[in-house]
Amino acid sequence: MDHPSTIFAPASSYGRSAIAVIRISGSASGESLIRLTTGPLPPPRRLVLRSLRDPSQDVLDQALVVWMPGPGTFTGEDMVELHLHGGLAVRAAVLRALAACPGCEPAKVGEFTRRAFLNGRLDLTEAEGIADLIDAETEAQRRQALRQLDGALGRQVSEWRDRIIDLLAGVEAALDFSDEGDVDDDALDNALYDKARALRDAIAKVLDDGRCGERLREGFTVVLAGPPNAGKSTLLNALSRRDAAIVSPIAGTTRDIIEVRCDLGGLPVLLIDTAGLRDTQDPIEMEGIRRTRARIAQADLVLLLDQGDTSAVEETHPAPSPATLHIRTKADLSPPSPSSAILAVSAITGAGLDTLLDAIARRAADAVGGDNALITRERHREGLTRCRDHLDRLLEGTALPELAAEDLRLAVRALGEVAGHVGVEDILDRLFSGFCIGK
Known part of the structure; x- marks a missing residue:
């Protein structure tokens, strides 16, 4: 150019x-x-x-x-x-x-x-690796960005693309020489479907990664939720070791989302303080509660806080999931019974905070996984998903070579978009706008 x-x-x-x-x-x-x-x-x-x-x-x-x-x-x-x-x-x-x-x-x-x-x-994935390396805040993010910059995803996508192009060439040959009797249609079909199935399975395995690469790049999201005055803002400040949120005995002080980024053992964790969950007629507080419920639905982990009133917890968050930890706050004012299985913490004395941080770090490590994630952006996942779907349609469809060729062409195009070979003009401005002037 x-x-x-x-x-x-x-x-x-x-x-x-x-x-x-x-x-x-x-x-x-x-x-x-x-x-x-x-x-x-x-x-x-x-x-x-x-x-x-x-x-x-x-x-x-x-x-x-x-x-x-x-x-x-x-x-x-x-x-x-x-x-x-x-x-x-x-x-x-x-x-x-x-x-x-x-x-x-x-x-x-x-x-x-x-x-x-x-x-x-x-290629485009390596350019994205540069952007991620510039933005890396933790050791794990740095390692993942370097893998992208080194071409880990780009090389794999290129290898898959070459294999699909080879399959497409075979189908095109069947179309071009179908009247000459030189092509064994049965043999071609068997080879085509066996190779396409192997490719489809390899791509599906990469997609089935629990989104650990995206979680590592964007941060493991931890939402602090519960009724008003449960100690959410105080706990956020204690975990982040700074006054990030306003603390007040007045119920409903927190009305908007407050986010704090932390580094837990090299893993990025995003702590989110939210509005207290309760029935209210205040339109501003109602909007805060709506946003809270939306963040709870998107969270990787919910810390459900209470001061011992389990009925309030059940009303505000009636369906705890495996991604929920029940936390008893203000343990310095009302110590829990020794038999209680709920983790008790005190932001004032520091009791239980190390145990809570260890629990968050374990959940983050399980969700993020190791350093082997290939997919780090939703764009990558969308392209690979479309490629897999085209191969699925090929495997489930009729043996008509015209239809097989079209599915393979679309699969090649989907992979080409991941690496930046085709159809990427609409994302270039968005990607490079996040760079420094001299990069």
Whole structure:
């Protein structure tokens, strides 16, 4: 794809720092470096010390520069990196000088990675791996993002796609030479269905992963629910070790959803404080309760809090599920009986908090699983599900080669959308809008 402009942007964060890095990518990268340094291009891929000058030849900085001719670069284009002193004035002056170079313009968000994708340097799943690596907050998320960046899903999808294309070629041959008697239709059908069934089973196995990859990427969701004044906000603050929620003895203080992200043993956990569940005529509180019930329905784990009034718990959450933990709060005020099986905690004294955190961590570890998840986004799951469904229709349908060929074409297209080979223009802007300017 032709890119008429050469783009530039800081690749390091804004603010005062020891070093600031500016990236340049495009056909005018080399000429821009020559203009800035008033000298010849340095040897490729070697850091050299050069003086950078503006159009009036005033020295802007003493910087390390590196010239990287394409296509063997991140974007697949000619690239330059400038390693400047990290003062705000230095960086601003160099950016102004670059803007004055012919054919150069500031990069848009994610434009470097977008060009790498469009130039075939990485597929869409690897680009998503970069986005996830930037956003990773825990060790487990970092490992999963690196697997995606390394092409774990992309390689598997490519292998499946090649196998389906081979099946499609066989069916097309049956259509093309059906009148010549050279193709054994029975043998072709048997081979086709055996291979299609093996492919279908392999894809179904990957889909049957309990959504552990998405849970790891987005965070294991824990909703604190219960009647008003059950201690939800106080417990949220104690678990997150900060004053994230307002605590008040007035019933109904919490009316909106409050979310806090935590790292439990390297696993991302999203703690959610919610409005107290009760009958009310207050329209604002009613909306809060509606949102609470919606989050309970979506939660990976519900902490159902009470102060010993089990009838209140049953009224507010009448159908506990295996994803529910009953928690007795304010144990410092009313200690539970020794025979009680319900976990008792006190946010004031800290009693039971370590036990509760261990229980949440175990549930999160079971839900997230190991580091082997291939599917990390709903987009991946939708594409693989459509591919599996087309193979199911092939296996359950008639032996007409025309229909078999169409099902295989649709299966190939579904896999192509996962890796970014076809039909992805509508998701590119959404994906790269979440990147940094210089990435």
